[in-house]
Structure formats: C-alpha cells, structure tokens
Amino acid sequence: MTSTGTVFDIGYQRYTDAREGRGRSRQAIFKDGVRIALGLGRGGRAKVLPWFFIVVLSVLGLGFALVAGAANRLGGPGTAEKVNLPSHSDYYGIASIILFVFGAVMAPELLCRDKRDGTINLYLVRPVTGGDYIAARWAALVAVMSVVAWLPQVLLFLGLSAGDPTPIVYLQQHWIDVPRFLLAGAAMALYVTTLSMLTASFTSRRAYASVFLVGLFVITTPFTVGLAEEIGGKAGQWISMFNLTNIPVHVNDVIFGDVSDITEDAPARKLGSAILVSWYFVWTLVPGAVLWWRYRRLG
Amino acid sequence: MTTNGTNGTALIAVNGLTKRYGDVVALNGVSFEITDGITGILGENGAGKSTAIKILLGLLQPTSGSAMILGQNASETVAARARVGYMPEHDCLPSQPSAAEFLTHMAQVSGLPPSSARTRAADTLRHVGLFEERYRAIGGYSTGMKQRVKLGQALVHDPALVFLDEPTAGLDPAGREDMLALIRKTHREFGISVLFSSHLMADIERTCDRIIVLQGGRLVQSGEVRQFTKEMETVFIEVDDNRDALVAALARRGVQVAVEHTGLTIEGPDESVYDHVRDALVEAEAPLRRMAPRRRALTELFAP
Numbered sequence: 320m321t322s323t324g325t326v327f328d329i330g331y332q333r334y335t336d337a338r339e340g341r342g343r344s345r346q347a348i349f350k351d352g353v354r355i356a357l358g359l360g361r362g363g364r365a366k367v368l369p370w371f372f373i374v375v376l377s378v379l380g381l382g383f384a385l386v387a388g389a390a391n392r393l394g395g396p397g398t399a400e401k402v403n404l405p406s407h408s409d410y411y412g413i414a415s416i417i418l419f420v421f422g423a424v425m426a427p428e429l430l431c432r433d434k435r436d437g438t439i440n441l442y443l444v445r446p447v448t449g450g451d452y453i454a455a456r457w458a459a460l461v462a463v464m465s466v467v468a469w470l471p472q473v474l475l476f477l478g479l480s481a482g483d484p485t486p487i488v489y490l491q492q493h494w495i496d497v498p499r500f501l502l503a504g505a506a507m508a509l510y511v512t513t514l515s516m517l518t519a520s521f522t523s524r525r526a527y528a529s530v531f532l533v534g535l536f537v538i539t540t541p542f543t544v545g546l547a548e549e550i551g552g553k554a555g556q557w558i559s560m561f562n563l564t565n566i567p568v569h570v571n572d573v574i575f576g577d578v579s580d581i582t583e584d585a586p587a588r589k590l591g592s593a594i595l596v597s598w599y600f601v602w603t604l605v606p607g608a609v610l611w612w613r614y615r616r617l618g
Numbered sequence: 619m620t621t622n623g624t625n626g627t628a629l630i631a632v633n634g635l636t637k638r639y640g641d642v643v644a645l646n647g648v649s650f651e652i653t654d655g656i657t658g659i660l661g662e663n664g665a666g667k668s669t670a671i672k673i674l675l676g677l678l679q680p681t682s683g684s685a686m687i688l689g690q691n692a693s694e695t696v697a698a699r700a701r702v703g704y705m706p707e708h709d710c711l712p713s714q715p716s717a718a719e720f721l722t723h724m725a726q727v728s729g730l731p732p733s734s735a736r737t738r739a740a741d742t743l744r745h746v747g748l749f750e751e752r753y754r755a756i757g758g759y760s761t762g763m764k765q766r767v768k769l770g771q772a773l774v775h776d777p778a779l780v781f782l783d784e785p786t787a788g789l790d791p792a793g794r795e796d797m798l799a800l801i802r803k804t805h806r807e808f809g810i811s812v813l814f815s816s817h818l819m820a821d822i823e824r825t826c827d828r829i830i831v832l833q834g835g836r837l838v839q840s841g842e843v844r845q846f847t848k849e850m851e852t853v854f855i856e857v858d859d860n861r862d863a864l865v866a867a868l869a870r871r872g873v874q875v876a877v878e879h880t881g882l883t884i885e886g887p888d889e890s891v892y893d894h895v896r897d898a899l900v901e902a903e904a905p906l907r908r909m910a911p912r913r914r915a916l917t918e919l920f921a922p
Binding site: 329330331332333334336337338339340341343344346347348351360361362365432433436437438440441442443444445446447448 | 675676677696697699700702704706708709710711712713714715719723724726727728729730731734738741742744745755771773775776808809
C-alpha cells in the first residue's frame with residue numbers, strides 16, 4: 320500500500336506571488352468601509368445602530384405598501400393613488416431625516432476612528448494616497464447609503480405589486496418607478512454621504528461630528544422656513560434653498576415629476592427644476608472637492 | 619538576501635535633508651545612505667529621528683534636500699511603498715477587529731490578493747508570537763501584544779525594508795528582549811532590512827549592524843556598530859603594589875595608560891599589548907590582582 324501526503328511549510332516566509340497595486344489597495348479600503356458601516360465582523364454593539372436604521376426604514380417602506388395594498392383591496396385598483404396615499408415619490412421626503420441621521424452616525428464611524436486610533440498613518444505609508452483613501456471610504460458609504468435608501472423602495476414596489484388585484488398590470492403601468500427611485504436614492508446617498516464625510520473630516524471625535532451634523536440638518540429647516548416666510552419674494556425663495564434637508568428632496572421631486580409633502584410649501588420650488596438640480600450639484604460637488612483636497616494633501 | 623535596493627542603488631539615500639517647522643529646524647542638512655542589514659537611528663527625543671522616518675515614508679515633505687527610498691523619490695513615489703513596512707511609535711491600532719482580520723486587511727491594502735493576505739496574516743502572527751490570540755479583538759491586548767501586532771502589520775506584506783520607530787517603547791524588560799530578538803530574527807532569517815529608531819543605546823548596540831547618530835537635527839556619527847565599540851575597547855589592570863613602576867615599564871614599551879582610582883586602563887589595545895603587559899609586570903615586580911578586557915558601551919561613546 321502506498322500513501323501520499325503533503326508537507327505544509329507554515330510560518331513566515333518571503334512572498335513571491337502577485338502584488339496587485341493601488342487598485343487592490345483601494346478595493347480593500349472600500350470593502351473595509353462597507354464592513355465598518357454595517358458593523359460586519361465586529362461585536363454586537365457595532366451592529367446595533369446601522370441595522371436599527373435599516374429596519375426602521377424598511378418597516379416604513381413595508382408600512383406604505385401594506386396601507387396602499389389594503390386600500391386597493393378594499394376600494395378597488397388605483398384607490399391608493401386616488402386618495403393620495405404616500406408612495407415612491409413621497410418616500411425619500413418622509414424618510415429623509417432618518418437617512419440624514421444614518422449618514423451623520425456612519426460617516427464619523429468611517430473616518431474619525433482611523434484618525435483617533437492613528438490607523439490613518441498605516442494607510443498612508445502603503446501604496447495609496449490620501450485621495451485614494453478618502454475616495455474609497457466615500458464610495459463605501461455611498462454604496463451602503465444607496466442600498467439602505469433603495470431597500471425600502473424595493474420592498475414598497477414588491478408590496479404594491481403583490482397587493483394590487485392585478486399585479487401584472489401594476490408592473491406594466493408602474494415599472495418606471497424603479498429607475499426613478501434608484502436615481503433619487505442615489506442622489507440622496509451622494510448628498511448625505513458627501514456632507515457627512517466632509518464634516519467628519521474636521522474632527523477625530525465621532526460624537527462631535529454626529530451631533531453637529533444632526534444639528535445642521537435639523538436646525539436649518541425651521542430657521543430657513545421661518546426666515547423665507549418672513550422675507551418672502553425672490554429673496555425668500557433663495558433663503559429657502561438653504562434648507563439642507565430639502566435639497567435632495569427637490570431633486571427627488573424633479574425625478575418623479577411630483578411634489579413631496581415636505582417640499583410642497585417650500586418657496587424654493589418656484590425657482591424651477593434647473594436651479595434646484597444645479598443647487599444640488601453645488602452642495603454635492605463643492606463639499607466633495609473640499610473633502611478630497613483635505614485628504615489629498617495628507618500623502 | 620537582498621543587498622541593495624532596486625537598480626543597484628542603496629535602500630535609502632538621503633542628501634542634504636532639511637525640515638523646518640517655522641523657526642524650528644527638525645533636520646539640518648542630513649546626508650546618509652543605508653544598505654542591507656539592521657541600521658539604528660540613535661538620538662535623544664527631538665533629535666529628528668521620527669521626522670527623518672516620516673520624510674522617507676512620504677508622510678512629510680522635506681523643506682530641502684532629497685530622500686530616495688528603494689531607488690525612488692520618497693515624496694513622489696507611491697508604488698515603492700508596497701515594499702516598505704512601518705511600525706509607528708505611537709498607537710495606530712483599531713480596537714474592534716481581531717489581529718487576524720486587521721493584518722489580512724493591511725496585507726490587502728499593500729496590494730496582496732485576499733487569499734494570500736489571509737495566509738500571510740496567519741503566518742505573520744505566528745512569527746510575532748500571536749498565533750493563539752489572533753482571533754481576539756485588538757482592544758483587549760496588552761501593550762506587549764499590541765507592539766507585536768504593530769510589528770506584524772509592518773511585515774505582513776513582505777517588505778524589503780521596514781521602519782521601526784521606537785519598537786521597544788512601553789515594554790517591560792522581558793518584552794523588550796523578545797522584541798529585539800524578533801527584530802534580529804526578521805533580518806537574519808528573512809533578509810528584511812530594518813531601520814530601527816531608538817533613544818536607547820543598549821537596544822541599538824545589541825540589535826544593529828550599523829548606526830546613525832542624530833543630535834539636534836544634525837548627523838553626528840554614522841558607521842558600523844562594531845567599529846565604534848572596537849575603538850572603545852580597553853584593558854583594565856589592577857595590581858597589589860608597584861603601580862607607578864608598572865606605568866613606567868609600560869611607557870618604556872610604548873603603551874599609553876590611564877591611571878584610574880583602582881587601577882590602569884589601556885585604550886584600544888591590539889593583540890601585542892598583552893605581551894607588553896606581561897613583560898612590564900615582571901619588570902616592575904607588580905603582583906597582578908586582575909586583568910580584564912572591557913568594551914565600553916555606546917552610551918559612553920556618545921556621552922557629552
């Protein structure tokens with residue numbers, strides 16, 4: 320009888336296989352960012368907040384679907400639309416504050432820990448630049464935020480289809496909602512991620528960044544609404560543009576061709592779609608450029 | 619074993635390196651070259667050791683002068699960093715992930731594919747003595763274990779050159795001994811060159827092949843550690859009587875001695891001095907109580 324065996328040479332050795340360069344480095348930082356944002360590979364406490372938000376947002380989407388489905392079942396097809404129950408176009412307006420808080424909590428988690436622990440120095444002596452690092456971290460949070468924004472809309476779409484007495488007809492008539500909510504969700508994710516990350520880049524303390532961000536989003540709303548009403552006219556419309564919560568919701572309105580409940584009375588709406596969308600890009604691209612510049616000079 | 623950097627150049631070549639922070643001059647026209655081996659950068663706190671390392675790693679831009687690492691400009695290259703490791707002096711470890719997860723991640727950030735990164739993380743943790751503890755969260759590690767993780771992350775991607783900034787800081791005597799042994803093993807068994815910064819001369823003397831001494835941002839000395847210690851070899855002689863006659867007998871044979879409180883010291887002796895001492899002892903009829911060679915520590919060499 321013969322036997323074969325394998326000898327494993329364990330322990331530290333020289334590495335002679337492939338090195339995949341900056342692309343692999345960026346990908347690793349991106350994947351690590353996704354894992355941090357979702358608490359994957361970490362203890363239970365790290366999972367609580369992200370999954371709490373995901374569940375709340377999903378329950379909100381499912382709730383919309385159940386109410387609309389019940390209305391359509393009881394009142395016949397199209398009843399939910401006729402009585403103007405909240406649907407895809409309203410979702411991001413209603414859920415925006417939850418998404419803002421989610422971003423305000425997650426962005427510091429991705430950036431502040433690395434600064435506070437000093438891990439950023441270990442990244443910057445590897446084959447990545449500061450620009451690579453921040454781009455990968457930013458992309459990770461955009462990806463997570465997009466999925467978190469899309470998931471309830473997908474549940475809502477499936478719920479509305481299943482709840483409709485004629486699901487096939489519903490799909491034929493409403494398929495256009497899918498690319499719309501994907502686009503609007505991505506716009507929301509880009510905006511929230513960029514502003515949150517820029518704020519988080521100024522401190523190594525997560526709590527400071529989170530509290531500042533939540534305050535920023537919450538305080539600008541009553542402040543700008545009150546001031547815009549007081550002043551009125553064109554100036555009031557422009558002051559209304561500084562309502563940071565409404566900026567991505569205006570874009571959502573443009574994408575759906577509909578007006579959300581929270582932007583219905585906003586004077587800024589009268590400035591027109593082109594200005595509202597341009598304003599969104601100003602508030603996304605400028606903070607994005609500042610964020611990139613801040614990290615680029617690190618190494 | 620690698621003897622040089624790419625293209626036959628030195629692993630590190632620094633020329634006229636100066637770094638200023640406003641009016642403070644951290645490095646002042648420093649020039650040196652480093653080839654294969656373990657090189658120590660010695661200096662007091664604030665001598666410019668960490669500044670030099672950070673410039674070589676591309677973390678700081680020099681005010682003037684040039685710093686080349688693995689044949690490339692340190693402030694411009696990104697690719698060369700794939701073959702460089704760095705163990706910082708200060709805290710740099712996240713608390714939540716396990717050592718295995720962290721090293722796997724850092725290997726991938728250095729460009730290794732995921733499967734290789736996982737294998738190398740386990741192998742590296744075995745090398746630094748943390749294999750059994752590798753799945754515990756880093757936040758629960760002792761200072762000595764954290765130092766080992768820091769060394770592990772610097773080695774996980776198999777660098778050609780690794781920078782160790784005060785690697786024994788905060789360690790107890792046993793932990794310090796282990797860390798120095800690990801550094802020696804890293805070079806001797808795997809051929810990884812080491813640039814080892816410390817303000818502890820004993821650590822440098824016992825670990826390094828070559829030494830660079832910085833003081834106030836200037837290069838004071840550089841060369842082989844053996845050369846410095848050889849220069850400072852002495853023979854100490856103690857006799858019961860006739861000490862002055864012995865000094866005179868040695869002087870007649872051309873041997874210069876320093877008279878100390880309890881005996882005589884001969885600086886930098888060669889082999890022939892022992893014959894002269896023997897003959898002088900006979901001539902002076904001086905009863906020998908003690909004769910012993912002694913190597914002065916680097917501490918004495920660079921003491922002001």
